[in-house]
Amino acid sequence: xxxxxxxxxxxxxxxxxxxxxxxxxxxxxxxxxxxxxxxxxxxxxxxxxxxxxxxxxxxxxxxxxxxxxxxxxxxxxxxxxxxxxxxxxxxxxxxxxxxxxxxxxxxxxxxxxxxxxxxxxxxxxxxxxxxxxxxxxxxxxxxxxxxxxxxxxxxxxxxxxxxxxxxxxxxxxxxxxxxxxxxxxxxxxxxxxxxxxxxxxxxxxxxxxxxxxxxxxxxxxxxxxxxxxxxxxxxxxxxxxxxxxxxxxxxxxxxxxxxxxxxxxxxxxxxxxxxxxxxxxxxxxxxxxxxxxxxxxxxxxxxxxxxxxxxxxxxxxxxxxxx
Amino acid sequence: xxxxxxxxxxxxxxxxxxxxxxxxxxxxxxxxxxxxxxxxxxxxxxxxxxxxxxxxxxxxxxxxxxxxxxxxxxxxxxxxxxxxxxxxxxxxxxxxxxxxxxxxxxxxxxxxxxxxxxxxxxxxxxxxxxxxxxxxxxxxxxxxxxxxxxxxxxxxxxxxxxxxxxxxxxxxxxxxxxxxxxxxxxxxxxxxxxxxxxxxxxxxxxxxxxxxxxxxxxxxxxxxxxxxxxxxxxxxxxxxxxxxxxxxxxxxxxxxxxxxxxxxxxxxxxxxxxxxxxxxxxxxxxxxxxxxxxxxxxxxxxxxxxxxxxxxxxxxxx
Ligand SMILES: Cc1ncc(C[n+]2csc(CCOP(=O)(O)OP(=O)(O)O)c2C)c(N)n1
Numbered sequence: 001x002x003x004x005x006x007x008x009x010x011x012x013x014x015x016x017x018x019x020x021x022x023x024x025x026x027x028x029x030x031x032x033x034x035x036x037x038x039x040x041x042x043x044x045x046x047x048x049x050x051x052x053x054x055x056x057x058x059x060x061x062x063x064x065x066x067x068x069x070x071x072x073x074x075x076x077x078x079x080x081x082x083x084x085x086x087x088x089x090x091x092x093x094x095x096x097x098x099x100x101x102x103x104x105x106x107x108x109x110x111x112x113x114x115x116x117x118x119x120x121x122x123x124x125x126x127x128x129x130x131x132x133x134x135x136x137x138x139x140x141x142x143x144x145x146x147x148x149x150x151x152x153x154x155x156x157x158x159x160x161x162x163x164x165x166x167x168x169x170x171x172x173x174x175x176x177x178x179x180x181x182x183x184x185x186x187x188x189x190x191x192x193x194x195x196x197x198x199x200x201x202x203x204x205x206x207x208x209x210x211x212x213x214x215x216x217x218x219x220x221x222x223x224x225x226x227x228x229x230x231x232x233x234x235x236x237x238x239x240x241x242x243x244x245x246x247x248x249x250x251x252x253x254x255x256x257x258x259x260x261x262x263x264x265x266x267x268x269x270x271x272x273x274x275x276x277x278x279x280x281x282x283x284x285x286x287x288x289x290x291x292x293x294x295x296x297x298x299x300x301x302x303x304x305x306x307x308x309x310x311x312x313x314x315x316x317x318x319x320x321x322x323x
Numbered sequence: 324x325x326x327x328x329x330x331x332x333x334x335x336x337x338x339x340x341x342x343x344x345x346x347x348x349x350x351x352x353x354x355x356x357x358x359x360x361x362x363x364x365x366x367x368x369x370x371x372x373x374x375x376x377x378x379x380x381x382x383x384x385x386x387x388x389x390x391x392x393x394x395x396x397x398x399x400x401x402x403x404x405x406x407x408x409x410x411x412x413x414x415x416x417x418x419x420x421x422x423x424x425x426x427x428x429x430x431x432x433x434x435x436x437x438x439x440x441x442x443x444x445x446x447x448x449x450x451x452x453x454x455x456x457x458x459x460x461x462x463x464x465x466x467x468x469x470x471x472x473x474x475x476x477x478x479x480x481x482x483x484x485x486x487x488x489x490x491x492x493x494x495x496x497x498x499x500x501x502x503x504x505x506x507x508x509x510x511x512x513x514x515x516x517x518x519x520x521x522x523x524x525x526x527x528x529x530x531x532x533x534x535x536x537x538x539x540x541x542x543x544x545x546x547x548x549x550x551x552x553x554x555x556x557x558x559x560x561x562x563x564x565x566x567x568x569x570x571x572x573x574x575x576x577x578x579x580x581x582x583x584x585x586x587x588x589x590x591x592x593x594x595x596x597x598x599x600x601x602x603x604x605x606x607x608x609x610x611x612x613x614x615x616x617x618x619x620x621x622x623x624x625x626x627x628x629x630x631x632x633x634x635x636x637x638x639x640x641x
Contacts, residue, residue, distance in 0.1 A: 056480060060472065061477050068445060076446075096439055
């Protein structure tokens with residue numbers, strides 16, 4: 001067991017995957033010599049010569065090249081420097097990677113990974129802070145994961161690389177420096193399985209990525225008032241662990257879904273809708289969502305702070321769900 | 324090129340021509356759903372290029388992909404069944420004309436998105452280079468695709484990384500209903516020069532010329548990985564899609580279609596080289612019989628089954 005930072009855990013996962021499988025390679029802007037904008041690919045180019053490719057600024061082609069290489073027997077891991085820039089690669093994700101297997105009648109698959117950072121906290125403004133994971137989760141054929149701890153960052157990235165289908169690994173920028181334990185031989189994590197972070201009997205808070213920490217902090221505040229909130233870390237957004245959420249709801253009978261992405265039409269909307277359907281009989285109160293307001297992510301310190309969900313808003317949402 | 328090789332090329336073009344003529348009729352009779360973009364008049368391009376490719380070499384294609392697919396050696400029965408939306412289609416009837424693929428033949432798919440095959444093929448070429456072995460990837464696209472950004476991105480990347488990708492432009496002068504000069508401010512040879520990529524332009528209606536030029540480029544790429552651009556001037560005989568009345572096209576442009584017909588040009592060459600009348604008649608009969616058998620098999624196959632829609636979305640079902 002060693003304490004590592006989230007970014008280092010991702011680096012370790014890439015390194016171990018490349019050591020284990022000749023077919024794995026890394027492609028992206030500044031991922032090689034520079035080690036990546038957030039240093040996740042640091043030193044890999046020297047360790048694996050020829051397998052870490054510094055690509056020109058051409059997001060559509062980086063992703064398209066990953067699709068073609070995957071169809072030709074490789075296991076590419078592409079990096080898109082900020083999640084905002086996936087807009088430039090949407091054809092390759094949505095029309096090519098996602099549906100190749102189905103539209104070719106199951107003749108093959110596209111075992112590629114796309115890693116990309118989302119989220120605010122750096123005052124990086126409206127084009128460098130967005131959380132766009134709901135777009136991708138909406139597309140049949142794509143899988144989306146979003147780790148909340150260094151251990152999960154390692155395990156989910158390894159699982160994504162092993163997976164035969166295209167997987168988007170969304171990394172919250174605020175987490176890169178987070179420290180946590182990484183076992184000598186880490187336990188594998190299955191894509192699609194969530195985990196209970198903190199147990200409670202009064203309400204369930206479902207979150208993923210950096211919001212898991214906020215949900216846990218909210219649960220601690222609520223505990224002072226005698227409210228025991230259970231925190232579920234989704235880990236995977238598509239597919240998501242519906243059974244685990246339903247099971248938790250069946251214990252607590254109240255549900256809050258929290259994420260940093262814009263609330264409207266988001267991941268929270270999907271979870272709320274499913275639970276309103278399959279979990280209707282378990283619900284004692286309204287399902288409450290917490291997310292960013294329906295506005296572009298703003299730049300100024302006061303603006304961004306007001307825009308991003310925090311523990312207080314999550315705690316208030318739990319109180320509302322109990323009313 | 325000797326006569327028997329030319330006969331092979333002619334036969335391949337004939338398979339494409341007769342298949343598409345058959346599809347045209349099936350479409351008119353309501354037996355083909357959706358859109359149908361025929362490549363009649365353009366058969367020499369994929370025939371000449373794929374003549375030099377093995378199953379390990381990859382190709383990808385565009386919306387006008389029947390010729391590219393058949394030239395890569397894809398099975399006729401699965402091909403017809405796919406375009407007719409049958410369960411026995413190469414893609415289980417889920418792709419249709421614009422998405423026929425056969426990965427076992429290195430055919431990575433036709434594509435409904437103009438230009439999209441280009442990054443996919445560039446990535447395939449990267450994989451083939453990393454895997455060693457002297458294999459190459461080829462991509463077919465129209466002059467219209469030259470206006471798409473990914474084309475320029477991939478010319479740049481393929482040149483920077485010396486990837487064994489053959490960019491084959493089928494310049495038929497049309498991009499849907501618009502002539503090339505309204506779509507592109509430059510020429511492909513100039514683009515190639517700007518990216519330091521080897522360029523060859525050929526009469527894309529002369530299969531021997533396409534085959535010889537493509538053959539030399541491909542042989543070079545197998546030795547020393549590097550991209551090349553092959554521009555084939557060719558002719559779109561039919562409309563953009565079946566049902567297109569082509570009222571935007573003036574008569575003069577379509578006037579000498581016959582004289583430019585790649586099959587006719589190849590036949591003239593073969594006759595001069597001594598191929599007998601009987602060979603042509605025999606080959607036509609054989610090809611038509613193969614096509615009829617494929618159509619009959621597709622007709623008697625069940626329609627694609629909606630119950631299967633949820634399978635193959637992911638490799639392992641949840
Ligand atoms: C990205 C995209 N934009 C537009 C279209 C609609 N479309 C289909 S074919 C075509 C023209 C393509 O022309 P060209 O590439 O020259 O091929 P040709 O049809 O002449 O063979 C257009 C605009 C599309 N399928 N994809």
